[in-house]
Amino acid sequence: MDRILMTIKYDGSGFFGWQRQEGVRTVQGTIEEALSMLFKKPIKIIGTSRTDRGVHALGQRAVFDIDELKIPISNLKRALNNALCAVTKKYGPQDVLIQEVELVEPVFHPRYDAKDKLYRYLIRNTREYDPFERLYSYHIAEHLDTDDMLVAAEMLEGTNDYASFQSAGGTPRESTVRTIYSIDIGRDNDEVEILIRGDGFLYNMVRIIVGTLVEVGLGKRKPDSVKEALLACDRCEAGHTAPAEGLYLVEITY
């Protein structure tokens, strides 16, 4: 049996999220349809992160198994993208792309073997609304104080119980302890970019962290309140959930 690891880029705006669901268009469902077409039999994939509806990916990962790969691995990427192009055609130009394929050991697991994940959150911080950015960023008209946001962000780094930064409705997890290695915040003119690297994230965790930092940046809460929110282990103490559109799964490291 050959196990193949894919690196996947997608614009999340045309999908109801990653996870296969009956009757709606999902990233997993679309890739499975393309693989099944290509190999002429039903093929299932296992992804690393179940990105929500509207969330984008620059480097999602997923694996699938095949009894014996009959085409050279070097040709697989192109064959798979051609199949994806055919499958996505009725929805418009191809909005999910296989960037890389590689053979991995049959014991390799895309989720359990992931060491860390990097998410990017993009905010457009300018008065004027831009229709072209509506599906790709979070528009905040009032000026964000990124210095205050950085102070608050540092309090969220490290190994902590992030129960306050978790939405109900996700897959139940045994523990709400995670490690955030770094939160970087940078401004480039109107764009504020937040990069969060961690060993794993609870349901909506990145978006709640961003929403909380935004409230700090707007002066609606003090940077110190973020530490208190963390210690409270109570969702009500953290800020709002930032919208899906601004979120990008950048990379997964094994």
Place this chain on the structure above:
Amino acid sequence: MDRILMTIKYDGSGFFGWQRQEGVRTVQGTIEEALSMLFKKPIKIIGTSRTDRGVHALGQRAVFDIDELKIPISNLKRALNNALCAVTKKYGPQDVLIQEVELVEPVFHPRYDAKDKLYRYLIRNTREYDPFERLYSYHIAEHLDTDDMLVAAEMLEGTNDYASFQSAGGTPRESTVRTIYSIDIGRDNDEVEILIRGDGFLYNMVRIIVGTLVEVGLGKRKPDSVKEALLACDRCEAGHTAPAEGLYLVEITY
């Protein structure tokens, strides 16, 4: 009677073009719906350019009339965008924005009084396909020689009969003579941008000019052949019609 001129920005990917049509979502139809909601009676608009399905606008123009504007003109933009937000809501975040409103003379006509129009065409000239750019540019994997394209572009400037650069199916025009003031071509890494300014354009004229220049840039035709195509007054002598996605109506000057 008050005549109001609007400057409009829209992402064309969610619309079946500018022109109102029964049963499909168009930019004109959407703005008319918002205006009718705001003023509580049916209001029609006259636009400058009937952009095709998938074509974007950074500075489209249109007018509407109202017996007497009862809110200050300074509040109209916000009121109209709020109405547009409500009208577009079921399709997602607002994809058409009123950027400016101004009172004009009742004799002002947005199309007949237009002196020149500027279009921008965006090409992504790089091997890797990018799902995020699929609705906003023309992807060409092979390298384009922009020097050759510029030589060809110069042959299309001036006052000419552009019958070769017109698709069938547009509004019949009395004359196919137009003036192109300038065609500029610039490269910024992977992006090739073509700016075309003229006093008016025939149906699909910008896209056929771009398609023809692309064929020159790929070495599929000589720069001189573009002059021949122009003189032939025959659509078959020009190149392919570049896709709508890369086209932006930038501004209209009165």
